Amino acid sequence: MTSTEVLLQVRDLVKHFPIMRGTLIQRQVGAVRAVDGVSFDVFHGETLGLVGESGCGKSTTGRAILQLYRPTSGSVIFEGVDLVGLKGEDLRKMRRRMQMIFQDPYASLNPRMTVGQIIGEPLIIHGIADRKEAQERAEELLRLVGLNPAYTNRYPHEFSGGQRQRVGVARALALQPAFIVCDEPISALDVSVQAQVVNLLEDLQAQMGLTYLFIAHDLSMVRHISNRIAVMYLGVVVELADRHELYNHPLHPYTQALLSAVPIPDPVIEARRQRIILKGDVPSPINPPSGCRFRTRCPLADTICAEQRPEFREVAPGHWVACHMV
Amino acid sequence: MATKPSVNPTPSQIADLTMMTVKPRSLWVDAWYRLIRNKAAVAGMIVIIFFLFVAIFANQLAPHNPLQTNAGKSFLPPAWMEVGPNGRPSDPAFFFGTDNLGRDVLSRTIYGARVSIVVGFLPTIVIVLVGSVVGLLAGYKGGQFDNILMRFTDVIYAFPDLLFFIIVMVTLRETFIGKLLNGLFLLFMALAIVNWVGFARVVRGQVLSLKEKEFIEAARCIGASDARIMFRHLLPNSLGPIIILSALTIPGMIITEAILGYLGLGLTPSTNPNDIFITSWGALMLDGQAAINAQPWLILPPAICVSLMVLAFTFLGDGLRDALDPRLQGTQ
Ligand SMILES: Nc1ncnc2c1ncn2[C@@H]1O[C@H](COP(=O)(O)OP(=O)(O)O)[C@@H](O)[C@H]1O
Ligand code: SF4
Ligand SMILES: [Mg+2]
Numbered sequence: 001m002t003s004t005e006v007l008l009q010v011r012d013l014v015k016h017f018p019i020m021r022g023t024l025i026q027r028q029v030g031a032v033r034a035v036d037g038v039s040f041d042v043f044h045g046e047t048l049g050l051v052g053e054s055g056c057g058k059s060t061t062g063r064a065i066l067q068l069y070r071p072t073s074g075s076v077i078f079e080g081v082d083l084v085g086l087k088g089e090d091l092r093k094m095r096r097r098m099q100m101i102f103q104d105p106y107a108s109l110n111p112r113m114t115v116g117q118i119i120g121e122p123l124i125i126h127g128i129a130d131r132k133e134a135q136e137r138a139e140e141l142l143r144l145v146g147l148n149p150a151y152t153n154r155y156p157h158e159f160s161g162g163q164r165q166r167v168g169v170a171r172a173l174a175l176q177p178a179f180i181v182c183d184e185p186i187s188a189l190d191v192s193v194q195a196q197v198v199n200l201l202e203d204l205q206a207q208m209g210l211t212y213l214f215i216a217h218d219l220s221m222v223r224h225i226s227n228r229i230a231v232m233y234l235g236v237v238v239e240l241a242d243r244h245e246l247y248n249h250p251l252h253p254y255t256q257a258l259l260s261a262v263p264i265p266d267p268v269i270e271a272r273r274q275r276i277i278l279k280g281d282v283p284s285p286i287n288p289p290s291g292c293r294f295r296t297r298c299p300l301a302d303t304i305c306a307e308q309r310p311e312f313r314e315v316a317p318g319h320w321v322a323c324h325m326v
Numbered sequence: 327m328a329t330k331p332s333v334n335p336t337p338s339q340i341a342d343l344t345m346m347t348v349k350p351r352s353l354w355v356d357a358w359y360r361l362i363r364n365k366a367a368v369a370g371m372i373v374i375i376f377f378l379f380v381a382i383f384a385n386q387l388a389p390h391n392p393l394q395t396n397a398g399k400s401f402l403p404p405a406w407m408e409v410g411p412n413g414r415p416s417d418p419a420f421f422f423g424t425d426n427l428g429r430d431v432l433s434r435t436i437y438g439a440r441v442s443i444v445v446g447f448l449p450t451i452v453i454v455l456v457g458s459v460v461g462l463l464a465g466y467k468g469g470q471f472d473n474i475l476m477r478f479t480d481v482i483y484a485f486p487d488l489l490f491f492i493i494v495m496v497t498l499r500e501t502f503i504g505k506l507l508n509g510l511f512l513l514f515m516a517l518a519i520v521n522w523v524g525f526a527r528v529v530r531g532q533v534l535s536l537k538e539k540e541f542i543e544a545a546r547c548i549g550a551s552d553a554r555i556m557f558r559h560l561l562p563n564s565l566g567p568i569i570i571l572s573a574l575t576i577p578g579m580i581i582t583e584a585i586l587g588y589l590g591l592g593l594t595p596s597t598n599p600n601d602i603f604i605t606s607w608g609a610l611m612l613d614g615q616a617a618i619n620a621q622p623w624l625i626l627p628p629a630i631c632v633s634l635m636v637l638a639f640t641f642l643g644d645g646l647r648d649a650l651d652p653r654l655q656g657t658q
Contacts (some may be wrong), residue, residue, distance in 0.1 A: 126549060
């Protein structure tokens with residue numbers, strides 16, 4: 001199912017949010033370095049999991065790829081086109097190929113529009129359908145995501161969280177994109193419906209050959225949906241590997257710590273599991289540590305870690321890591 | 327595309343059935359039902375509709391020509407008093423009595439409703455349109471435009487409103503603009519200038535919080551233009567506060583007109599029977615205050631009408647606030 005054909009190439013992606021001060025004359029006094037040099041490829045038809053603690057820059061990475069935030073620097077090459085410089089009509093055309101599913105199903109649907117209008121809007125914007133055709137397509141899409149097609153004239157507040165998330169999925173699918181950024185699509189849902197939404201996303205992927213960047217804040221969530229997993233810490237990707245490789249041979253101390261927190265279903269192994277408790281808090285992305293971002297909390301940190309930023313390199317085929325000690 | 331039988335077991339099918347039996351309701355319809363359950367707001371609406379009716383059909387409703395003077399019938403007491411302080415008996419034809427020129431107080435009060443209704447609504451419509459567009463642009467685009475707007479509103483806020491009206495009315499009264507519509511046009515302009523910034527600020531604030539919401543990001547993601555985002559997504563979600571603020575701005579306008587009329591700076595009372603705006607409640611109160619002890623029937627009808635109207639809009643505004651309260655949004 002997955003190929004080695006690259007769909008999306010992210011290179012040295014940087015997104016800094018300037019911090020402005022002053023009332024009349026504004027000047028920049030610093031920046032939130034939300035994403036600070038991230039590189040990875042996404043292959044056709046795969047799911048790349050992107051994992052990290054809250055605030056480490058996962059959403060910003062996803063939005064910068066989709067050009068919802070314009071990157072500070074770096075390149076995002078999608079189907080051979082660099083999106084970073086793209087504007088106006090060219091960018092709008094590319095939007096048909098890549099969509100997003102949002103974290104909060106309560107905030108991601110316009111409360112004043114019916115579900116039919118929400119799902120049909122992309123078709124009208126891109127001139128693919130008129131009002132009536134958009135309505136019909138919305139009904140088809142509702143059916144596709146497992147909702148009753150008669151719901152098109154309903155408003156979002158009449159639905160449960162899981163149903164709303166399905167509506168969000170239907171909207172993302174309306175333009176028949178190739179690539180979807182799923183930004184923690186199940187984190188805000190009840191545990192009982194999380195599996196349903198994940199199954200839906202997997203079914204749709206199989207049916208339509210979709211490629212996902214699946215963002216989650218803990219490893220257990222992405223474990224079974226991802227083919228490969230990238231681990232982020234404070235604006236950088238510290239490790240990226242095939243999911244089996246990552247689970248069985250985590251190389252970066254941060255990945256090891258994260259994995260040690262994931263419960264193991266086997267009671268014998270679970271009893272022997274040793275949790276690595278990280279000391280301290282995540283530093284501020286406004287003033288991140290020099291050298292390796294993780295050094296303030298790393299059990300293996302050495303002097304070189306403060307002086308040099310570890311290079312993100314391929315230590316085994318397809319296994320990338322950024323650590324001086326590996 | 328084929329639908330795979332979904333993971334939904336019975337509970338969701340039950341939910342499905344429940345939902346199918348309930349009629350779809352937009353948040354507006356929900357808010358309307360909440361509003362009409364509020365007694366004070368409904369009373370306010372009834373009073374407003376009553377005055378609206380009076381203002382529109384003043385010609386038909388007024389028992390007398392409001393400009394017609396009746397020699398020998400000045401200062402007649404209202405119908406329920408037998409004899410006035412000047413010894414004249416009341417006349418049932420003049421229910422609220424007459425003024426110093428023998429003009430019918432009831433008819434003049436009925437015509438006064440026109441000015442209050444128009445002063446309440448017309449400038450409000452203008453400032454809602456201007457304020458909303460400016461607020462949308464400032465909030466959504468931000469930057470220098472927003473900066474200039476905010477400094478401008480600070481200046482307007484810092485300046486006392488009533489002083490501004492008085493200065494404008496005194497200085498421009500005798501000019502061409504000052505004479506349009508018996509001085510009402512100038513009053514509209516002054517009211518609009520002072521009040522639109524309030525709307526712009528409220529809309530701007532609303533937009534600033536809304537634009538961080540994911541549904542705006544979703545709109546950009548599906549390729550919506552800025553205009554579409556502003557008018558299809560941000561504006562409909564800012565309408566609640568706009569409606570509430572309108573209902574609470576209108577009584578302020580009515581009071582301002584009454585105060586200025588009372589100071590002799592509002593509408594210039596007309597003697598031309600073809601004028602639409604012959605007199606206002608403020609102007610009537612000015613007439614009445616000269617004889618407040620001996621002939622209180624002159625000042626009471628316009629004063630009571632102003633109070634009723636202001637109360638009605640305030641009740642309606644409060645009701646709207648409860649009905650449209652954003653904290654209730656998304657709940658059923
Ligand atoms: N629009 C923004 N303006 C300023 N700072 C932002 C903005 N969006 C995100 N940030 C900051 O960037 C960092 C990364 O945020 P985010 O990408 O949302 O993290 P995650 O999705 O991993 O939880 C956080 O410190 C956050 O405060
Ligand atoms: S580079 Fe140093 S500080 Fe960073 S993870 Fe490796 S050992 Fe720890
Ligand atoms: Mg996030």
